[in-house]
Amino acid sequence: MRDELHESDTRSESPRSPGRRAFLRTGLAGAALAAGAAASVSRAAAEPTPVTEPLEIPEWTRTMGRPIPPEMYGMPSKYEVKVVRRRSDVFVNRQNWSDWSMSPLQYQHGIVTPNGVFFERHHAGTPSIDPERHRLVIHGMVKRPLVFTMSDLMRYPSVSRFHFLECSGNTLTDWTKAASTTVQQSHGLLSCAQWTGIPAAWLLDEAGLQPGASWVIFEGADGAVHTRSIPLQKVMDDALLAYGMNGEALREENGYPLRLLLPGWEGNVSVKWLRRIKVVDRPAFFRSETARYTDPLPGGKWRQFSFVMECKSVITYPSGGMKLPGPGLYEIRGFAWSGNGTITAVDVTVDGGRHWQPAVLEPPILDRCLTLFRYRWRWDGRPAKIASRAVDNTGYVQPTVEELSRVRAVTGFVQHHNGIFPWEIAPSGEVKNAVA
Amino acid sequence: MRDELHESDTRSESPRSPGRRAFLRTGLAGAALAAGAAASVSRAAAEPTPVTEPLEIPEWTRTMGRPIPPEMYGMPSKYEVKVVRRRSDVFVNRQNWSDWSMSPLQYQHGIVTPNGVFFERHHAGTPSIDPERHRLVIHGMVKRPLVFTMSDLMRYPSVSRFHFLECSGNTLTDWTKAASTTVQQSHGLLSCAQWTGIPAAWLLDEAGLQPGASWVIFEGADGAVHTRSIPLQKVMDDALLAYGMNGEALREENGYPLRLLLPGWEGNVSVKWLRRIKVVDRPAFFRSETARYTDPLPGGKWRQFSFVMECKSVITYPSGGMKLPGPGLYEIRGFAWSGNGTITAVDVTVDGGRHWQPAVLEPPILDRCLTLFRYRWRWDGRPAKIASRAVDNTGYVQPTVEELSRVRAVTGFVQHHNGIFPWEIAPSGEVKNAVA
Structure with missing residues (x-):
């Protein structure tokens, strides 16, 4: 766990921070040692290629682009068609009147x-x-x-x-068992x-x-x-x-x-x-x-008016349905939130909960608002189980499902699930829902 | 100026603040006195009607709505078609290759x-x-x-x-003269x-x-x-x-x-x-x-590399092209920003710059980011000239055009105009560009 400890010690997110850059070089040195490659965090993390010949001049640089279209409310690029809501009827119902659709959280960059x-x-x-x-x-x-x-x-x-x-x-x-493939579904x-x-x-x-x-x-x-x-x-x-x-x-x-x-x-x-x-x-x-x-309780009673969405978090990168290209440095990212206030800490585990390390929180950190967290991790290519655990300013710590099931009856489609949620990374790089 | 002073004294924006509610009642009492109506800020500000009969049940409550559409990237309501970008060729050119379009800032609610x-x-x-x-x-x-x-x-x-x-x-x-009708154009x-x-x-x-x-x-x-x-x-x-x-x-x-x-x-x-x-x-x-x-200077020289967008602000409500329905309480709103840091204050004038009063800044107030300001104003129905003046954390105060013209040659389409920008409200309620 030494490496994770070292990496998560660098808390400043400022691009002006020499500490952050020093970390990059440190991270790189370790990776280079392992890979036997030239010392470079970019080689370790993102594999950029040294320049050997001039860039191709693509057709979009050799031609005029699209003039301003008549309809003046813009839309995303055609290359982003996968970033859409997911309708419920693909897996629950097809009648469409009482319905819902889900945000593609795994592609959301900020709050x-x-x-x-x-x-x-x-x-x-x-x-x-x-x-x-x-x-x-x-x-x-x-x-x-x-x-x-x-x-x-x-x-x-x-x-x-x-x-x-x-x-x-x-x-x-x-x-209690994996039903969703992606974070959009879960x-x-x-x-x-x-x-x-x-x-x-x-x-x-x-x-x-x-x-x-x-x-x-x-x-x-x-x-x-x-x-x-x-x-x-x-x-x-x-x-x-x-x-x-x-x-x-x-x-x-x-x-x-x-x-x-x-x-x-x-x-x-x-x-x-x-x-x-x-x-x-x-x-x-x-x-x-x-x-x-309403929510079932262990004794057969039901709880009404359970209004508050308690403290919760989820890792969106890497998450279910993605495939990591290979060992190296990764930035684990996700969102934390609490209906009771602000997020004060998020911890990340990469070994299924045996060890937890603090993530960096991205400002602004606002009241009852999504908070972005980041954690740098060097994946060695072995199977890993990652999850996040958020804490809010009331001192409440996001619980495990086991902890929740002591005060709630988990029977079927029970609401208010704010438990810790794990993803599993296989040696192939494939990321899967790791709910037991 | 007594009323404006009093109103702007109430700085808290929290809905939990009793001070804010007390202000509403105070504002109301004055307005009621003037209007001879029942004491109510809502009557003064927004004229809601007392309930005398049940609400009509519109057709959208008597029928099913639209199911989730096949295209899962949503669009605004058809009733919001006016909230679109404005293309430049409606007033500058029609060739469309080197072109621009403008945001409808007067309809933008947050930052x-x-x-x-x-x-x-x-x-x-x-x-x-x-x-x-x-x-x-x-x-x-x-x-x-x-x-x-x-x-x-x-x-x-x-x-x-x-x-x-x-x-x-x-x-x-x-x-130096009014060219734009709306804040979107200016x-x-x-x-x-x-x-x-x-x-x-x-x-x-x-x-x-x-x-x-x-x-x-x-x-x-x-x-x-x-x-x-x-x-x-x-x-x-x-x-x-x-x-x-x-x-x-x-x-x-x-x-x-x-x-x-x-x-x-x-x-x-x-x-x-x-x-x-x-x-x-x-x-x-x-x-x-x-x-x-590049920017022309008074001595005939031109300045290159004038990168920073200096401290600036504009009132977006009420603004050019709008019409106020009549005397009463209004919330003057707008945006302030500075390329050198954060906004620390915005002052508002309603008498063409003779008197200035502090506006309330809406959090979060972020570095080199739009900051929303609000100022409560009781319009008495007489001609008024409103403008805002922003200050940033370097101490820089948004200048008048006269002040700017001492250090810049204002000849034709000169860039980097961060001067104070006035709107005029006629007794009819019509709001117009008041650049002299």
């Missing part, structure tokens, strides 16, 4: 999930709502019931905040955006709360009229009525023109296509609070 | 510019480059000339950083992304610098073979060889599959479609360094 591949979940398809006709009503235990147009709402002061959004069902297929019900909107508390202050108000019902304008009951305290603390994501209007599949955003809580409570806010004195026990979105 | 509307600039159209065939060569005054495939590069350790990118020509049409050659890539210094360390190396030439693989000379010090400090933007691969128009990113410097030096890095001992004085991208 921002592009809106074009942001995961989606709906219970009756995606409505196409005319913002001019959309209305939001606030009523129930308030002094002044109010109705807002979108123009009303967009004149209000607003805030913009980076937050992850995760479906409570994320990773539910992979508790963890792709997770995305991250900068959300813009109005704190719900500001509008509830306008409406005025009546004595005894303690819960709030949020209702969507979709065909499923998705509805959830939320404790008033959370709503007043940090609920956002969001109309913007990642710099533009919400996408239709993410709630256009208005959605609730409850930072750190399971995705389904952040009601999309929001049309109604009713202040009440107790939860309504909707179908999504009784038949769905 | 992230969606890749679909990120501004673009090319000199010979946009090439469509096969990443499997693309090569990057490092040669010149190095000990080991190297050539890299994209796979080589993507195995290297990487960093992800939020940075703005601004064309040196941004705002050049509006020095300031739309500006965008912001989280970039992912490899610090150039790490690869130059691998190649090994020869004594006397002091400049670096970067060459693009596009048909124009765009080329620039960059001081070695900047390259070693923070130059990024970027392959990711906002969580996905670079868009073709933004340099796919690889570009240079020089944080804080004028856009054209961040060479796109990067294929060649040559280390040299002096600048090459390319066409883009002699006939183009």
